Amino acid sequence: DGGITQSPKYLFRKEGQNVTLSCEQNLNHDAMYWYRQDPGQGLRLIYYSQIVNDFQKGDIAEGYSVSREKKESFPLTVTSAQKNPTAFYLCASSAMGTGSEKLFFGSGTQLSVL
Amino acid sequence: AQTVTQSQPEMSVQEAETVTLSCTYDTSESNYYLFWYKQPPSRQMILVIRQEAYKQQNATENRFSVNFQKAAKSFSLKISDSQLGDTAMYFCALYNFGNEKLTFGTGTRLTIIP
Numbered sequence: 001d002g003g004i005t006q007s008p009k010y011l012f013r014k015e016g017q018n019v020t021l022s023c024e025q026n027l028n029h030d031a032m033y034w035y036r037q038d039p040g041q042g043l044r045l046i047y048y049s050q051i052v053n054d055f056q057k058g059d060i061a062e063g064y065s066v067s068r069e070k071k072e073s074f075p076l077t078v079t080s081a082q083k084n085p086t087a088f089y090l091c092a093s094s095a096m097g098t099g100s101e102k103l104f105f106g107s108g109t110q111l112s113v114l
Numbered sequence: 115a116q117t118v119t120q121s122q123p124e125m126s127v128q129e130a131e132t133v134t135l136s137c138t139y140d141t142s143e144s145n146y147y148l149f150w151y152k153q154p155p156s157r158q159m160i161l162v163i164r165q166e167a168y169k170q171q172n173a174t175e176n177r178f179s180v181n182f183q184k185a186a187k188s189f190s191l192k193i194s195d196s197q198l199g200d201t202a203m204y205f206c207a208l209y210n211f212g213n214e215k216l217t218f219g220t221g222t223r224l225t226i227i228p
Contacts, residue, residue, distance in 0.1 A: 042118070042205060042218030043159075090159060099209045099216050100147045100166075105159035 002027045006091050006106035012114050013078065013085060021076045021109045023091035029104070031097025032074035036060060037088040037108075046089075049074055050097035078111060086113050116141040118208050118219035126225040127196055134181075135191045135222050137206030145211040148182065148189045153203040153221070162204070165189065193224075201226045 004025045013019045025032065031050045035043040045058030049068040063082025068074055078085045088110050092103040117140045127133040139148070150162040165173045165182050172180050177194045193200055206219040 040123075040220060042207075042220045044218075045216070088157065092159070099214050100211065102161045102164065103151075103159070107156065107158045 004091055004093055004104055004106035006089075006109050008109060009107070011109055011111045013111060014114050016080045018077055018079050019085075019111065021078070021089055021091075021111070023074045023076065023106060024072055025074075025091075025093045025104070025106075026072060027093055027095075027104060028071070029093035029095050030071070031094045032068070033092040033094075033103070034058075034064070034066065034074070034076045035090045035092065037090060043090065046076065048097070085111055087111060116143075116208055116210055116213075116215060116217050118206050118217050120204075120206055120219035120222050122222045123220075124223045124225070126227055128227050129196060129198060131196055132192060132194050133196055133224065135193075135204050135206075135224065137189045137191070137219060139187050139189060139206070139208045141187075141208060141210055143210045143212040147209045148180075149207040149209070150178070150180070150189075150191045151205045151207060151218075152200075153205065154199075154201065159205070163191065196226050198226050198228060200224065 007022045033048040034046040044060050046064050047066040049055035065077045090108045091106040094101040119138045146167045148165045152160045152162045163173050163175045163178050179192045181190045203221045205221045209216045
């Protein structure tokens with residue numbers, strides 16, 4: 001079945017540590033996105049990519065980094081510079097990245113700080 | 115700037131009843147799309163319905179329909195014959211073609227009571 005796979009489901013980060021969240025899709029979508037979800041808030045865009053080897057910052061990119069070496073994969077690294085990383089992270093994809101399209105979401109990763 | 119406001123943090127309704135979730139938005143653009151996404155307890159986001167701003171006819175998807183009032187910048191979601199599986203967070207979202215920005219509201223937690 002086609003879809004988006006995020007791993008791990010739960011992740012714990014120690015102070016000063018970088019952690020990487022995985023996102024893989026087999027939908028053959030060009031565009032991929034990372035969103036952050038905090039309680040009582042809507043989703044906020046961290047980074048997005050519309051094509052391999054290219055990506056753009058979203059609204060809250062500070063403290064995060066991404067890569068897009070393959071069409072299927074869009075990993076997100078939460079760096080030590082992100083001082084408040086505890087949140088639920090959602091990866092999404094769409095066919096062409098026009099924004100007006102339906103987004104397909106993964107099941108998310110809950111990141112907590114030890 | 116564009117904003118999406120969901121003024122009902124929580125709602126509950128008896129099974130089989132009809133419920134309406136409110137959403138208002140603000141944008142200076144004339145060309146945009148509006149969405150309702152559902153996030154059940156599994157936390158995976160699922161598209162419920164989409165409305166193109168240039169269309170006067172309200173979108174419908176089975177038991178889900180919208181009341182799109184463009185002049186009032188209102189976009190409510192009506193769920194008919196509610197089912198236990200409708201229990202979820204519901205997010206309203208706005209995509210502007212002008213600035214290519216997708217903005218989510220803060221969500222409404224809907225509980226269907228057996």
